[in-house]
Amino acid sequence: MIPNLEKAASEALVKGFRQLKFDDIQLERAFERHYFGQFFQKAIPALTVGVLLYFGFIFGDRFMIPELFEESIILRVSIAIPSIFALFVIKWGRESHWQYLVTCSIFCAVNASISLLGYWAALQGQHYYQSGTLLVIMLCCTLARLPFRYAFLTTCLMLTTYGLAIGATQASPSDIFLNNLLVFSGVAFLGLVSNYQHNHDVRKDFLQSLLLNVEKERLTLDKRKFQHISNTDGLSGLYNRRFLDQRYALEWQSAMQLKTSLSVMMIDIDRFKNFNDKAGHHEGDQVITDVATTLKNSVRRTQDFVARYGGEEFIIICPSMENERAFDMAEQIRKKVESMNIPHPDGGVVSVSIGVSTTIPEESDHPSSLQKQADFALYQAKKSGRNRVHQANMTEELG
Numbered sequence: 001m002i003p004n005l006e007k008a009a010s011e012a013l014v015k016g017f018r019q020l021k022f023d024d025i026q027l028e029r030a031f032e033r034h035y036f037g038q039f040f041q042k043a044i045p046a047l048t049v050g051v052l053l054y055f056g057f058i059f060g061d062r063f064m065i066p067e068l069f070e071e072s073i074i075l076r077v078s079i080a081i082p083s084i085f086a087l088f089v090i091k092w093g094r095e096s097h098w099q100y101l102v103t104c105s106i107f108c109a110v111n112a113s114i115s116l117l118g119y120w121a122a123l124q125g126q127h128y129y130q131s132g133t134l135l136v137i138m139l140c141c142t143l144a145r146l147p148f149r150y151a152f153l154t155t156c157l158m159l160t161t162y163g164l165a166i167g168a169t170q171a172s173p174s175d176i177f178l179n180n181l182l183v184f185s186g187v188a189f190l191g192l193v194s195n196y197q198h199n200h201d202v203r204k205d206f207l208q209s210l211l212l213n214v215e216k217e218r219l220t221l222d223k224r225k226f227q228h229i230s231n232t233d234g235l236s237g238l239y240n241r242r243f244l245d246q247r248y249a250l251e252w253q254s255a256m257q258l259k260t261s262l263s264v265m266m267i268d269i270d271r272f273k274n275f276n277d278k279a280g281h282h283e284g285d286q287v288i289t290d291v292a293t294t295l296k297n298s299v300r301r302t303q304d305f306v307a308r309y310g311g312e313e314f315i316i317i318c319p320s321m322e323n324e325r326a327f328d329m330a331e332q333i334r335k336k337v338e339s340m341n342i343p344h345p346d347g348g349v350v351s352v353s354i355g356v357s358t359t360i361p362e363e364s365d366h367p368s369s370l371q372k373q374a375d376f377a378l379y380q381a382k383k384s385g386r387n388r389v390h391q392a393n394m395t396e397e398l399g
């Protein structure tokens, strides 16, 4: 979400938008897209029914103005068919403004044909045959869901057309014409008020839902940030013990159900107490961070993950990994740490010892047994001289 849009939306809500236009151009464009997709497109079926209704009035013509029946058929067919076609085009189009204009043109054409029929009928002394304009005005102001300015202009044009066709030609007596004009204008006024209110409400809803979405996005981001913080170790940037416990339990369950192997590596920095004592805690922290980065870069498969187990100890969990492959991976990690060439104050370079353990979990096993075995293997690696990998033997006793 663009921050400017959020600001503009809040300002528009406070300031109001009586002119049915937002000051901010970006906001106005966003609203137009929203309005066109959400509302106007949905009005197309109603407009299609309106055009069909207009065509259906041919039966009224047959009985009420039989002497003009042929003209009415030609007129209605020549308006209805292009209109239906135009509505189809509007439905599949993308741009909004020309589609509004085409819709307005359909209204004007339909109304002009009704006024023409009314004029012809009036010439033959039938002055009541003009009220179709009423229906067209109603449809234009309400169900068509046109933006206010389009509905307003179209309605004015339709009233003018009626005035020109019947009033200016004096086809009907002036009292009938004036009565009709007053009723049509009254309906137009009420229809436009309703159109204005609808447009205003839609704009307000748009602003409120836009701000609500921004708030939702912000909360989702905050939630992700908090989740990240609560699952991450501050110094190394690796997952922490909390995350490890949760994820390990899931991996254990899944390996048990799928009967696949699960490998665990316990990694401990060698002679780290001496490093700290001689080089200082700050340098020690740096070593922890560097080793963590190497471990992170060594874990390539998406299902594997590395966490800081505590102090200078790390753990890598590798689902669906056999013991040989786990041993090879541990050996590569050990070599990588050694090749970092971080001088140790006792001589030589900083190294790690690694204990590896693999199992296919059984119902009777406790999830912690695998980690205990890896820990015991780590102890063996330390005991046999450090900077080495030791693989747990299933027959080995836990220390």
Ligand SMILES: Nc1nc2c(ncn2[C@@H]2O[C@H](COP(=O)(O)OP(=O)(O)OP(=O)(O)O)[C@@H](O)[C@H]2O)c(=O)[nH]1
Pocket (backbone or CB within 6 Å): 235, 268, 269, 270, 271, 272, 273, 274, 276, 280, 281, 282, 283, 284, 285, 288, 310, 311, 312, 382, 386
């Ligand atoms: N700088 C630093 N030191 C830490 C941190 N966490 C634990 N340590 C130190 O890590 C050292 C761990 O030492 P020990 O567990 O005794 O083992 P070691 O000296 O590494 O010896 P071996 O494991 O047997 O090779 C202790 O001195 C802890 O103070 C940390 O976050 N930062």
